[in-house]
Amino acid sequence: MQGQLRNEKLSAHIETECAHCHQPMQIEIDSDLNIQSVEPGAQPLVFTPMVDFSTLKDPSIIDAF
Structure with a gap:
């Protein structure tokens, strides 16, 4: 979002980690809000x-939610 502004x-x-199984994961997001996981498969x-x-x-x- 800051990139767009x-x-x-x-x-x-x-x-971060999975909220369901607690498995660690890595996520990348760009200024166009494209999201991809680093882990294969x-x-x-993810929601914005x-x-x-x-x-x-x-x-x-964060406080709004």
Whole structure:
């Protein structure tokens, strides 16, 4: 999202774990919100919340959920 706001190509590498089986996983996301898993064959369910920042009253999107 920040990449879209700044009109720059950015990416993030996230190390996390499966909420169901707790298996570690790595996810990469780019500024176009393309998401891919680093582990071969993994198909994690990932969502990107759509937030209207002009009406957000919470200090962060985490607090909004």
